[in-house]
Amino acid sequence: MTKTDVEAGRPKEDIHHEHLFKVTGLSSSNLEKLAKEPASDFEEAIAATQYGWHNVWLMLCTLPAFWSAVSVTSATSYIFTRAQCDIGLKLLDMGTLNSITYGGMISSAMVWGFLSDTLGRRKILVWGFFCSGLVEIAAAMSQSFTMLLITQFASGFLFNGPFAVLISYLAEMHRSELRARVILLTSLFYTIANATLPLLAWAILTQDWHFRPFGDLFVIHAWNLFLLAAALVPLLSGVAFFFMPESPKFLMSRGRNDEALEIFRNIYVLNTGKPADTYPVKVLVEEKSSQQARGLAALKAGREQIAPLFKPPYAAYLLLICFTHIGCMFGSNTIRLWYPQLAAMIGAHTTENICSAIAPVQVVIDESACQPIETSLLTYLQSMVVGAGSILTYGIGGVLINRCGKKLVAGVCAILSALVIAILPFLGTSAAMVTGIVTAALAFSSLAGASLSSITVDLFPTSLRVMAMATFLMCGRLGTITGTIAFPALINYGCLPPFFTIATVLLSCGVACFFIPNTTMKKLE
Secondary structure, eight states: OOHHHHHHHSOOOOOOHHHHHHHHSSOHHHHHHHHHSOOBOHHHHHHHTOSSHHHHHHHHHHHHHHHHHHHHHHHHHHHHHHHTTTTTOOHHHHHHHHHHHHHHHHHTHHHHHHHHHHHOHHHHHHHHHHHHHHHHHHHHTOOSHHHHHHHHHHHHHHHHHHHHHHHHHHHTTSOHHHHHHHHHHHHHHHHHHHHHHHHHHHHHHTSOOEEOEEEETSOEEHHHHHHHHHHHHHHHHHHHHHTSOOOHHHHHHTTOHHHHHHHHHHHHHHHHOOOGGGOSOOOBOOSOOSOOOOHHHHHHHHHHHHGGGGSTTHHHHHHHHHHHHHHHHHHHHHHHHHHHHHHHHHHTOTTSOHHHHTSOOOOOOOGGGOOOOOOOHHHHHHHHHHHHTTHHHHHHHHHHHHHHOHHHHHHHHHHHHHHHHHHHHHHOOSHHHHHHHHHHHHHHHHHHHHHHHHHHHHHSOHHHHHHHHHHHHHHHHHHHHHHHHHHHHHHTTOSHHHHHHHHHHHHHHHHHHTTSOOOTTOOOO
8 A cells, every 4th residue: 555545545634723823814714704705896895995094194195296296397487587597598498498397297108107007006106206306306406507407307207107196096095986076186286286386486486595505606596495395395295105005906906916905904994993804805806816027027018018008999088088188288288377477468558458468579688687577476476366266166076076977077167168268368458357267267177187087097997097197198298388389379470369279279178078988986997
């Protein structure tokens, strides 16, 4: 009789209960129950965590992140009046600095998209924000136009990654009933940032500060300190997200269900204050069993992973959503970035129509006696009003977005924004009227953009979501660059062409929104 025959004849010994408990943390009876538990999908698991302190902390982390989005893209536009003499800025240089950050963002869209879908959300959020903040500090130390130009491009390149990931991360941390409202709330944070940045500019840029730690070789002016203050916000964002977990939806899509389940339990404990073993979900569905690739294998996997984005049906969705976002940002950001100049022109012609105020005038600048332009508090306050004007609209939109549908809100708001901009040449007869009309136009277009962001999150599955969002944001920035360049060119042809062009683009955007698939209350794939 062989050894195998002897072993086969022996009765099988039961594994002792104590050994089972040491290995798994569960008794044999609980293991049997666990085997019979139905597997829960992501929506069931995230809904079971409920809503509480974890979500509040997440939103607090998001606030500086959206403040960073405003400071990275808009802070340089506030320093021109003070920095033009210090680093010899000309009008063309100012326009280049305004657009170079968006150029950096566009150049990195594809890279960040598949890296985050392959390597994870949290790493991109932490290191992207942190590195962007370091580059912004370098920009704040700029002593020349060239240095400022290079650092602003690098900042845009780095910042695009975490900001694109942020929207997907927020969606993957909330159940479907709250998802659209949360994304809309983050747009409110963006509005708050637009309202507070002018106040920071007024507090610092109006000071006559000049520090020479190394003589005339290195001079720190008030505008350097303003950029330095703005650079601290992305650093704070990177530190805040260091304490946040990885997206459980991403982990599930990579077959790392044990890690995802542990994160769900931790969120549940933080939200409810109950023990982890009372979390009702015990088993998660298997979305993917393969392990995460590394190095070159990760890049190859990422390339294969994003291929479906450019095939039916997702290619049509991407084309349509990008077209609408280009139009939305063409109108919204062109008006926003040109508003301070429009306000200054109207301020000098208080009794005339805006068309008379913006009529081309040849201005001769005496470069031999350069004097910084003194900006009054009123200009900063008007910028603050325009930035804060969307708060009420977002509040109303938060109520309507689930009742009326996201694409309806996006379409109607884009059309309303087009109508408001179309009447600006006829009713813009004073600084107050221009401020009111621009505020209304930006409020509607911003709500349309926020709704489009929420739709984009819902349209694409987890493996394509960040890539789609990165492309979506890239197209929006392309619209911004196109609009800010086209606006002054169109002014040369008269008053009506620039405003009617923006209104027409927004109107087309609004109509296109109605062809987007309905995603209201749609579960994340």
